[in-house]
Amino acid sequence: MRIYAAQSVQRYKKILAENPSNPKKTLFTKLFDPEKGGLADDEIQKEAQGYIVAGSDTTAVTLTYLTYAVCGNRRIRDKVVAEVTALSEPIHDNDIRNLPYLNMVISETLRIYTAVPFGLPRSVPSGGASFNGYFLPSGATVSTQSYSLHRDPTIFPDPYTFNPERWENPTKEMKDISIPFGGGSRICIGLHLARMELRLGSVLFFREFPNAQRSDKEGMSTKDMEMQSFFLMAPKGHRCLIETE
Numbered sequence: 001m002r003i004y005a006a007q008s009v010q011r012y013k014k015i016l017a018e019n020p021s022n023p024k025k026t027l028f029t030k031l032f033d034p035e036k037g038g039l040a041d042d043e044i045q046k047e048a049q050g051y052i053v054a055g056s057d058t059t060a061v062t063l064t065y066l067t068y069a070v071c072g073n074r075r076i077r078d079k080v081v082a083e084v085t086a087l088s089e090p091i092h093d094n095d096i097r098n099l100p101y102l103n104m105v106i107s108e109t110l111r112i113y114t115a116v117p118f119g120l121p122r123s124v125p126s127g128g129a130s131f132n133g134y135f136l137p138s139g140a141t142v143s144t145q146s147y148s149l150h151r152d153p154t155i156f157p158d159p160y161t162f163n164p165e166r167w168e169n170p171t172k173e174m175k176d177i178s179i180p181f182g183g184g185s186r187i188c189i190g191l192h193l194a195r196m197e198l199r200l201g202s203v204l205f206f207r208e209f210p211n212a213q214r215s216d217k218e219g220m221s222t223k224d225m226e227m228q229s230f231f232l233m234a235p236k237g238h239r240c241l242i243e244t245e
């Protein structure tokens with residue numbers, strides 16, 4: 001990935017050299033201009049690497065678990081299929097961003113199959129802070145994480161069951177405690193893009209494969225799909241087999 005990021009930076013520098021006044025714009029275009037507070041090549045490369053990890057595996061893992069969860073319950077799958085097959089082509093995000101059942105399925109996937117089970121660390125500001133009766137000294141590193149919050153049985157009854165309907169009328173506590181994208185000023189910068197990808201990916205998949213179901217070929221089982229933390233969460237067996245009826 002380091003090499004890929006370095007090559008991308010070099011490719012873009014070539015584009016800039018060929019058309020310095022009007023280059024094809026990317027997220028990083030301004031960073032290449034040292035006169036406008038840009039960064040050095042190796043700094044851009046590190047940023048690019050961060051975006052590749054933060055923006056690809058997260059969504060891929062979430063979409064994998066969404067597909068697996070939906071395909072494991074015919075009632076849920078058929079409700080998703082009914083909603084997405086009622087759409088007419090061409091499909092644009094505007095047509096699907098408010099699909100009620102699909103959004104519940106996505107919220108439930110982000111609750112129970114959080115790809116990022118932790119929060120990135122924060123430093124307590126100078127002067128320290130009091131939280132829940134505890135004093136946190138200035139400079140201490142603190143963090144919270146979504147994995148156990150999303151499984152709190154007092155907020156999410158029967159927390160280990162994939163139940164999209166629980167999002168039909170979510171309580172304030174459910175909304176407050178759900179942090180699949182973190183929170184505060186450093187909340188995931190890609191959350192809207194991620195939700196868009198999850199919506200589009202699911203719509204296209206279940207329109208194309210309305211009869212998709214879990215496969216047990218090649219010994220595939222739920223054991224393969226147990227979540228393991230490789231920094232990001234991912235299926236333990238590194239695979240997810242789905243077949244059509």
Ligand code: HEM
Pocket residue numbers: 050051054055056058059062114115116118119120121179180181182183184185186187188189190191193194
């Ligand atoms: C389902 C998909 C995703 C999940 C679950 C997710 C989750 C998270 C979480 C929990 C954080 C830490 C936030 C915090 O500490 O408060 C984070 C940070 C970040 N995410 Fe995402 N993310 C996803 C998709 C994306 C995408 C698509 C992009 C970019 C294209 C992205 C870019 C980033 C970046 C750059 C940060 C660091 C933000 C900062 O430190 O200011 N993420 N993400």
